[in-house]
Amino acid sequence: MGPERLRSPARTALAGREESEWRGLDPASKLEPSAADRVARLRKCSTLPRRGQGIAHVKHPTSSPTDRRAFLRALAGAGGAAALAPALGRYEALAHEIASLQGGAWSAPALRERYLLAADVSYLNHASIGTVPKAVHEAHVAYLRLCESNPWLYMWGGAWEEPRERVRAAVAGVLGTSPDRVTLTHNTTEGFSMVAAGLDLGPRDEVLFSSFNHPGASVCWEHHAARRGYRVRRFALAATDAPGWSADDLVRLHVEQIRPETRVLVVPHVDNIVGVRLPLERLVRAARDAGVAWVLVDGAQSAGMIPVDVDLSGVDGFSTSPHKWLQAPKGLGALVLTPDLRARVHPTWVTWGQERWAGTARALEDYGTRNLPELMALEDAIAFQRALGVDAKERHYRALRDHLRARVEASPALAWGSPTSWDLGASLCSIRVRGRPAADVSAELYERFGTVVRPFDLGGVQALRVSPNVMNDRAEIDRFVEHVEALL
Ligand SMILES: Cc1ncc(COP(=O)(O)O)c(C=O)c1O
Structure with a gap:
């Protein structure tokens, strides 16, 4: 067993795709226009601390310990980190997302629009690395911008001390x-x-x-x-x-x-x-x-x-x-x-x-x-997942897994390789393939259909690991099974 990494053919294909997607683009345009717009709107509606507001009016400390103490007293007088709380309040976009997801009221196809996954990619490899919801990504970008507006304040000035403890909680x-x-x-x-x-x-x-x-x-x-x-x-x-x-x-x-x-x-x-x-x-x-x-x-x-x-x-x-x-x-x-x-x-x-x-x-x-901007976004990521709902997520994972298993068991070319009961299993399923190395099948799945799964050689038994998440649906699982069958 090696570290999480696709074998070379698929890796080369992935690398090629990433390179061609980004070549010639400047970093700012790496965000699709609508997302860039949303970031702009989000920045406007977020309460960034400005001079004369919150703690930003407090004079920054100089090198002298007396000045530093005075600064810290002034900071405490201004409400300390709490005065910055609005800057880290849920950004409107995220709050809106969360409100609309509450109570498990989501469907996989609609949810897919809330992620940045490329339209021609069928991402069934969440066990290797997850993908960040757009709203969380935008909050992250906003924290990056906020940090750059006064790097000292956010890194060493204590502004993100209290929020950091919120992340921990x-x-x-x-x-x-x-x-x-x-x-x-x-x-x-x-x-x-x-x-x-x-x-x-x-x-x-x-x-x-x-x-x-x-x-x-x-x-x-x-x-x-x-x-x-x-x-x-x-x-x-x-x-x-x-x-x-x-x-x-x-x-x-x-x-x-x-x-x-x-x-x-x-x-x-x-x-x-x-x-x-x-x-x-x-x-x-x-x-x-x-x-x-x-x-x-x-x-x-x-x-x-x-x-x-x-x-x-x-x-x-x-x-x-x-x-x-x-x-x-x-x-x-x-x-x-x-x-x-x-x-x-x-x-x-x-x-x-x-x-x-x-x-x-x-x-x-x-x-x-x-x-720290990245760390700040962890609280938002957790808020997003909580809004999806632990129970609703589990129901979704389980239903997809049952569906995948039924399709696999009905296929003469495939066999189920994970525990059969959900209580001993997960949204991480091993599908055995016959007749071809799993690494070749996964590379071809990616090249021809944009499907991302991870191949394993289990001591001669060839297997594809499929790890779906909330934005994957039954139709995607059906396509995966049909594509694998076509390649064997
Ligand atoms: C079970 C397990 N442990 C540890 C790791 C390593 O994760 P990280 O690189 O985030 O430390 C992975 C990565 O896929 C994993 O699947």
Whole structure:
């Protein structure tokens, strides 16, 4: 299993397409005109702080500490960050979108218009990387512009301190934990890298994971093992057995691998190969009974797609990538650690002023200048997903999956390769193809029909991974099946 990447023919085709789309265009015109108009309107209706309003009338600090203190007092007098709250209030476009989606009143075809996907692309690869709703993208652009209107204010002047904590609270809400446990990272890989780099493990310790573990949650442990003297053991799970697994099987397959020296067990909540959803609560209990100290979960494919309750599941750590199923801008992540585990993880990033975050999840987070406009947009991405509705999304994923499975099972050329029950599965489905390498089929699917799926070679069994989202509909699934059948 390699990292998420299409094999070379498809990759070349994708690269070619991106290049021809953008060639000759200046950055401003990369937005379609209507979207550019909307950004202009959005900027007009958003309450950007102006001189003489909010805190922008406060004189900026100079280098002297006295002036700086005076500035901070003045800032507090002006209502501090709260005075800027209107600048980060829901932009009108986003508020409108959210109001119209509320209560699950959406349909996939109508929703597709609210995304930036190219008209000639059938995007069925949300497990590799998500796509951002237009309204969230526009909010992101507005934050970028706002930041450039006074970079110091937004980066170091404290204007985005309170909103940053709102982002943390929104993430905590999605993950079923409290904000004080959430470290805002850049992706799942970074979260695992931070824990592997910062946790003291020694020669008597073992880190255990299966062949279903993604490299983003595995390589970091292997990297540090030799120098620190601990052992990493990877056991094989046969992806081709997935359709027959029960919850009992999944717990047993993991627990029977635990040895007295196993201190850390790392598992994907939903794996990226065939989309098996692990029964986390049961697995954590059984792993603890077997002597594991910490169970760490890779939630890259679950957060935003299925309900997640980190605290209830009893896991010690959970790392995720909101740029997949939460449809946030790329390069946003979250790491949740129990206070006990966090106290044992030395920070990877060390920088000035960190003392004030000692003992909090933020102590692991600050590393100097960061892309705050992007971080601000995470709250909007979450608001958009909430407006779609957890239940409505789940109904949609489930219905599409049932439809895909029925079509696959009726086809002599195809076979279903994921768990059969929704409770053990996800909107991430493995479709076995016969007669041709899956990589060739996926490259041709893209070149001829604009369909984006990911190929897998499962030890000789050829499979296409299909991961639909809210804007995909049954007709798109039907076309996918017909196109694959035509290529085999
Ligand atoms: C299960 C799983 N874990 C981790 C990752 C890595 O994600 P990121 O690059 O956002 O860290 C992926 C990416 O596809 C994944 O599917």
